Amino acid sequence: RQHIGKIKTGCTEFDEMMGGGIESQSITEIYGEFGSGKTQVAHQLAVNVQLPEEQGGLEGSVIIIDTENTFRPDRIQQMVEGKANELGIELDYEEFLKNIHVARAFNSNHQILLVDSAMDLANELKDSGKPVRLMIVDSLTAHFRAEYIGRGTLADRQQKLNKHLHGLQRFANLNNSAVLVTNQVMSKPDAFFGDPTKPIGGHILGHTATFRLYIRKSKGDKRIVKLIDSPNLPEGEAVLSVTRDGIVD
Ligand code: ADP
Ligand code: MG
DSSP states (O other): OOOOOEEOOSOHHHHHHTTSSEETTSEEEEEESTTSSHHHHHHHHHHHTTSOGGGTOOSOEEEEEESSSOOOHHHHHHHHHHHHHHHTSOOOHHHHHHTEEEEEOOSHHHHHHHHHHHHHHHHHHTTSSSOEEEEEEETSSHHHHHHSOSGGGHHHHHHHHHHHHHHHHHHHHHHTOEEEEEEEOOSSOOGGGSOTTSOTTHHHHHHHOSEEEEEEEOSTTEEEEEEEEOSSSOOEEEEEEEETTEEEO
């Protein structure tokens, strides 16, 4: 078993709660309402993973499976500039963008297939200076939620999601990569969709994702992240800010 890597988030409290950062060889799920900051955290990790270990990264590249078309190169540029200011060094955002491999998933089947393509790309990059050390699926559940509507199809949805998660866990293990998945929840229960205030995937996802984080808005640019489920860490809460520079204390 290879040494477990940790990617820092940019927020000290958040990293401490996670025992140092987002772990490789594990799936970390972040769930929360629309606008809570899931995609911001994903963008920040896509930047941070590329840094050397002493700066909180794994000197790796990233694959993003983008299902909602929310990846923004401009946002990466802002975060790289923020990181350069923080560290007092020069960083070239275009270099960072080159190491972020984005694939759009058009439906849930396509999303599952993209994990195989990701595996091929990771194999190609294995002995390059920037092996894949982070895979992001943002959003894990949006296509599944849209395609499987109503009670009768929930078991099918669960089964497919489970298969997808096993593919992602395999990717994490074979590449010593971290996997971050996002999952949107709604603020109010909705009879038609079951209980969307709970992250979809329920127990099955709960047992497959190693770490589960709940993020919610607080005052101003503040967000509260709560560690809900972990095999080895106590539950806890951390406050972070989402600024132009990215995720900060
Ligand atoms: P979701 O959980 O739906 O993925 P996002 O991660 O997209 O939510 O968060 C969107 C929020 O992030 C915005 O409402 C805003 O508060 C914050 N945000 C996005 N971009 C910036 C930026 N450039 N500067 C400061 N805050 C930003
Ligand atoms: Mg989002």
